[in-house]
Amino acid sequence: MLVWAIGTGTVNDSFTIANTMPNILFELLFGGVLTSVVVPLLVRAQDDADRGAAYTQRMLTVGLVVLLGGTVVAVLAAPAFTSLYIPEGSRASAELTTAFARLVLPEIFFYGVFALLSAVLNASNLFRQAAWAPVANNVVVIATLAVFMAMPGQISLDPVRMGEPKLLVLGIGVTAGIAVQAGVLVPAVVRSGFRFRWRWGLDARMKEFGGLALWVLAYVVVSNIAITVTTRVLATGDPGGVAIYSNAWLLFQLPYGVIGVSLLTAIMPRLSRNAADGDTRKVVADLSYGSRIATVLLVPIAAVLTVIGVPLGIALFHGGANSAEDAARLGQALAVSAFGLLPYALVMLQLRVFYAMKDARTPTLIMVVMTVVKVPLLYLCPQLLEGRQVVLGVMLINSLTFVIGAIVGQVWLWVSLGHLRSRRALGVILWSVAASALGVLVAVLAGLLLPDSGGRIMAAVEVAVQSATGLGVAFGVLYLLRIEELTPATKRLSRLLGRAKRA
Template identity: 40%
Template sequence: MSRMLRASAIMAAGTMVSRITGFVRTMVLATAIGTAAMGDAYNAAYAIPYSILDLLLLGVLSSVVVPMVVRAQQHDPDGGQAYEQRLLTLATAVLIVVAGVAVLAAPTLIDLYTDWDRGSRQFEVAVRLAQFILPQLAFFGVGAVAGAILNTRDRFGAPMWAPVANNLVVIGVLVAYHLMVNNGDDVNTVTNGELALLGLGTTAGIIVQATVLVLALRRVGFRFIARFDLRNARLGEMAKAGVWTIGYAVVTQLGFMLTTNLSSSAGNEVPGHGITPYTLAFQLFQLPYGVIGVSVITAMLPRMSRAVTDGRFDDVRSEFRSSVLLISAVMVPVSLLLMVLGPAITVPIYAHGATSVADAVYIGNVLQVYGLALLPFAFFQLLLRVFYSFGDTRTPVFVGGAATALNALLMVLFFNLLPARYAVMGLAFAYAVAYTLGAAGAWMLASRRVNGLGGWQIGVALTRMYLAALPTAVVALVAVWAVQEAFGGLQFLNSLIILAAGGGLGMLLYLWVGHKARIPEVNSVVGMVAGRVRR
């Protein structure tokens, strides 16, 4: 537990700074372009390269490449360096071609991901932004492979800190756009030059991020030599394992495509209630998972893969149990706070410039619904890594496919049942239900694989955490009621008071109650924080 906590703390620190700068980035973005037509056009264009990378690379990295690189490091005479160089060469060449094709196909891609008329100005703006943003595919992919190689060497700092450089570059670009462009939130008046500043500036951030990761590789002794002897790249083995992962990515991206189509349709009916509030709420929802969950999973997967390779299944179960409880110790109270404080979180962040208080409150309403999904989503991601550590990329496809199919069914159902102004909230609720049931199914399958995951012990620990977190939720509710009764509706200052009283004091109360209740994971967090403060 202590080793995982230390590794996770290093990554969590970098990820926290990354997310804080990401907050500033989204604040400036919302201020500059708003949450209506221009905001939706940008967010649609921005989402496409990440969708393509999910299909081609990101899922394969965690499920296939990391275990294969670990095996190459353990068994190849050169410690796996030649194998790593071949992977980086292959990823660079393929993604340069993909980026070029994607730029040419930008109109088709925007058409696939939205419900906008091809002749509309919003569609034209989204296409132009996509053409400026899609070249980042090559740079982001190279950075992702470099980050994966660093992770297998237990160097977790750079992959978590590199996005900070990206955010700082993009913040500078967005500030320049806001200061230089009049009515920057109006799709009808924005020029191609102004769109170039917005789109190419976004791509510049990814270039800087990739550069940081490549330089970090050099610092750990990795020297990149282009290797085109791909016969030794074990592509057959990778394809055999990766085909299922790509299948899973295809299924999830079809679900995402449905999400963007439904949310863009809702935005057509009620401006400010479309893709942008969904995207911004989802980013906030991902923050706790990104800071804690990704950090723990990144530290866990290489060790779990080594344990499976050596046949140490007891260590697999121990790594999983420690990871679940460490994540839950933080996410249990955070999920309750999101459900209570959603609008109080989003008003200070987004209610500026082109984004009204009402628009920011709606983003917070979507975030409240997402709070239901926080723990199930984190569990689902942890459970997939159990299968990946065994080299099993097939089972996650079926589990993920079932969850995505259920999510799609529920999204369509809620979209048709709810008024357009509540449609995006319905999409978030569908997501929560789908991942709750998906996590339950994945748990049963993973438990059979390793002869039990310690469900009873985990269940008891979770119950204690929820009991310790209940006073936190009560404090947050009282803070919301008291401030609104005293000062009226949500505004910037009122929201900060609610966050300080409900969120800050609530989390301190949870840590105190958890410490007094002798919850080991809470005590570990308290001890780590106290140690840092004493230094």
């Protein structure tokens, strides 16, 4: 809807850069620590006589204070952050980016509240509420964009007016969505039996938290060096590069968000408990199981995304203020990067294993390796590619970096844990690739039978037909081969079909 409303030009680039700032700054303040370190520590604290209530209250108190202070500083420093991400001579608007940043940087605090409350729920093996909370955010943002599109006029660029109604509606509405996302978790936390009260002072175990947090902070800093360079490189290309990259990256993450995040969220408490008990065999079993399930589910999806990238971009993003050409370019960016989907999921899983073992140093070192490879390649993009192709090069390099990260992480885990059941995982990978290749062949042949009109409707038909044939063949072959790791998905699908029939 955002692309329909403002296209993929300078306004969207400016908004996207501004709306990226709260995510990055939240990660620097607390995000990486919360998602990687807090859940394992809260699980361990449940062995206390009070089931970890006091420890959790202290952690929440510290977290809320840090988040509030950091948010205030960030809003005041909005122009400085803009200059960091937009180089001089860029085609993005620094003035408009700063105006949006002042409105969306308060998201930092609400992101933090959401992450803190999610950690409390996840540590108690309660996952549903946090999984559904972003839906409330999306509803608010959709309503905001509907109001935005109904309002007359356009956001002005020369000059930029901070009090312009459409600018205020977009900026404040997006921030309100994150606030609602955090707020809907409060009733769930109360129902879980936890009661928050301000508890000052540091638990002795906070020192352990601090040591781990410093390494996680270093990880976030290194990763955000790559993000900053990515944004600056994209800003030097043709207008729309930042917006196209952002939306292609969101589409890239969608399968991982549905499958990978659900897998990690469910495995993390068990993995943390096994690591706390020093049971290396079970930790390896969790790692191997997670890797194999991710493989059989994500490899076919990545393969089909390579085929349907362009029609998917046209079907979703052509319309309103956005041209068919820019929509196709967005789809191309997704297609050239789809091969990195499984490596991305494996990197995320590997990092969680290290954190569960209270090793926050190794993930940071892995990220250093990835960044050292990525940054020089990013700077080559504007030198080797013309302006409209820079975003394609950036997306390709992004996925290549995850391939390197997955390889390095696997080797490091082998050194740390010993035997990783790699032969079984390799077998699953080979069968998945073979089945996916067959699915791609069938999807391409199906696409050749369809007329090429270049319109949104025909593009949507093409996506539906090629997805159904490609995924149907790939997963069908895996099912016929009786790949054990596909069983959880087939059982879940059977239950859903059973409920649909009863309804």
